[in-house]
Amino acid sequence: MSATGPLCGIRVLDxxxxxxxxxxxxxLALMGAEVIRVERPGSDDFVRTHGGTPDMRAKGLGASFxxxxxxxxxxxxxxxxxxxxxxxxxLAASADIVTENFRPGVTERxxxxxxxxxxxxxxxxxxxxxxxxxxxxxxxxxAYDHILQGIxxxxxxxxTAQSGPMRVGMPIADYVAxxxxxxALLAALLERARHPDIPQRLHVxxxxxxxTLMGTYALNHETTGQLRGLDGNRAFSDSPFxxxxxxxxxxxxxxxxxxxxxxxxxxxxxxxxxxxxxxPEAETALQSLFLEKTAEDWETLLASANVPAAKVLTLAExxxxxxxxxxxxxxxxxQPEIGMTLRAPALPFRAPWAPRTLAPAPTCGRDTSEILxxxxxxxxxx
Numbered sequence: 001m002s003a004t005g006p007l008c009g010i011r012v013l014d015x016x017x018x019x020x021x022x023x024x025x026x027x028l029a030l031m032g033a034e035v036i037r038v039e040r041p042g043s044d045d046f047v048r049t050h051g052g053t054p055d056m057r058a059k060g061l062g063a064s065f066x067x068x069x070x071x072x073x074x075x076x077x078x079x080x081x082x083x084x085x086x087x088x089x090x091l092a093a094s095a096d097i098v099t100e101n102f103r104p105g106v107t108e109r110x111x112x113x114x115x116x117x118x119x120x121x122x123x124x125x126x127x128x129x130x131x132x133x134x135x136x137x138x139x140x141x142x143a144y145d146h147i148l149q150g151i152x153x154x155x156x157x158x159x160t161a162q163s164g165p166m167r168v169g170m171p172i173a174d175y176v177a178x179x180x181x182x183x184a185l186l187a188a189l190l191e192r193a194r195h196p197d198i199p200q201r202l203h204v205x206x207x208x209x210x211x212t213l214m215g216t217y218a219l220n221h222e223t224t225g226q227l228r229g230l231d232g233n234r235a236f237s238d239s240p241f242x243x244x245x246x247x248x249x250x251x252x253x254x255x256x257x258x259x260x261x262x263x264x265x266x267x268x269x270x271x272x273x274x275x276x277x278x279x280p281e282a283e284t285a286l287q288s289l290f291l292e293k294t295a296e297d298w299e300t301l302l303a304s305a306n307v308p309a310a311k312v313l314t315l316a317e318x319x320x321x322x323x324x325x326x327x328x329x330x331x332x333x334x335q336p337e338i339g340m341t342l343r344a345p346a347l348p349f350r351a352p353w354a355p356r357t358l359a360p361a362p363t364c365g366r367d368t369s370e371i372l373x374x375x376x377x378x379x380x381x382x
Contacts, residue, residue, distance in 0.1 A: 005032025250295035
């Protein structure tokens with residue numbers, strides 16, 4: 001499948017593994033970039049064997065891998081060998097972007113660091129994604145999503161007093177950091193358009209990505225000394241008319257944050273008296289009221305009253321919802337090695353150049369011979 005999109009003609013050498021980095025380069029691939037995964041011999045990226053059927057995992061095409069590697073290429077190079085390193089540096093000479101998520105110091109030991117690549121490509125964009133950044137007392141520590149959720153303050157405000165701190169149900173730190181890396185790389189490409197001869201060194205810290213995302217809470221603490229704690233489903237607005245409520249069948253989430261929304265909610269419930277009630281009294285009354293109907297009944301009623309409300313759904317129920325039936329955020333991806341056409345994530349926004357079908361993800365090393373054939377014989381690894 002030939003690439004189209006605004007990044008067509010951009011070559012990315014991707015040394016990242018697991019989730020955050022591959023998610024970022026996956027977004028670039030969906031925008032038309034040529035993304036070449038550089039994988040280690042033995043294919044030790046565990047997401048290749050995470051999720052999906054036993055056959056998918058056995059072929060290194062687990063669900064976690066397929067979800068963010070559509071349209072990429074894969075080469076296997078042993079960067080610890082002279083020949084593998086030489087081949088990588090030769091590929092870097094034609095690359096626009098190099099991404100890596102090793103711990104600080106690893107790329108220098110391997111000889112594929114920023115200075116080494118800048119010598120081969122003068123205007124290279126070199127991006128590193130790490131848990132804690134290139135400096136500071138935590139720089140050398142290993143980091144995964146769960147660690148970042150714990151150390152960034154997110155877990156301390158997720159859960160209840162009874163549950164204690166809880167992680168968010170998905171690896172949100174990985175994907176937040178991955179999206180930050182996408183933004184950084186797109187900005188770097190714009191900067192290169194203005195200053196085409198200047199190389200750029202980018203760093204993305206998962207800790208910095210997560211804490212800046214919580215800037216509202218950080219600034220509130222800085223100015224008042226108050227921290228959000230384990231408040232469960234208490235709304236960001238602190239409105240007693242917002243939250244998660246049990247119904248006769250299922251659960252309902254409501255965000256009547258503004259006075260106007262609260263007034264419409266109470267009018268729809270025929271309980272306008274609650275607007276002047278103390279917050280605990282209003283919350284107790286709402287909890288009792290919502291038990292009288294099903295979540296679907298309440299959702300329909302409140303939608304007609306222009307009150308933000310929805311039944312709490314599982315991901316499977318959401319994917320089957322009519323709202324997503326024709327969504328361009330999900331496109332067919334045929335993966336021939338497993339004989340399946342999957343409904344896979346595409347770009348999370350709409351654009352006239354967005355792909356209508358998704359190219360398959362690569363098996364490990366699928367494109368090694370083809371890509372290394374572009375190197376001169378003395379540079380090709382043996």
